[in-house]
Amino acid sequence: MQRTLSIVKPDGVKKNLIGELIGRFEKQGFRIVALKMIHMSKREAEGFYIVHKARPFYGELTTFMSEGPVVVMAIEGNGVIDKVRELMGATNPKDAAPGTIRADFADNVERNIVHGSDSAESASFEIPYFFSALEIVG
Template identity: 45%
Template sequence: MTSQLTFVMIKPDGVKRRLIGEIISRLEKRGLNIVAMKMLRMDRETAEKLYEEHKGKSFFEDLISYILSGPVVCMVIEGDEAVSVMRKMIGATDPKEAQPGTIRGDYALSKSENVIHASDSPEKAKREMSIFFTEKELNLNSQTV
């Protein structure tokens, strides 16, 4: 198995609803390691950079407004096949389609307020991590790629 890094963000609704500890607990119980973490309030420029693939879509402005509505918790997660493991753990974007036992299946209230974001590919993980963290901020195991 390959140790991998991925980017995870607890969104404003997850922070507001005090789900940070629960989410971190689930990650740790799954054997994933948090190698960097910070709570912040995103500015518009950063939010647009994070969601640039959605620019021009009908929901873009609502997405930006939502992500700017409160603090978020950004993390870099390390573990075997971390990208795919995290995607399975968070569940489908729409909580009506998310399986019970996934983070969204258990906690998300709507498609727009769905508690958590996780990168969907190693390439996106690298790009998204670089928006929020420098290499010096990562507490890495020398085996990680």
């Protein structure tokens, strides 16, 4: 059993896609074991995306992620990290396979609806960034 973090980004929240995304994850047999809506400060977004600090898109990304509410969730299931990444589609929606979240809903590479942990190592940092052990059910 594996856990991953997913975030419905500010553009996904604005487009009222929270239920749609949760439904897609649940239809795969995954369980949502923690869920909440938050509005990250710029500083909180910078802390979360610290791994990208040296990248040229870091400032724009952290500004975007702090511009409005997001929904963070911990998802549990067998092979959940890779499967959620597959359901999300390529980072650039132009490259995303038809039927993926980003192909269906994203406007561009910067505003691409959803985040998902890219590895078990990332998930082990990302989940506790948003959830205490008491907030995770299961």
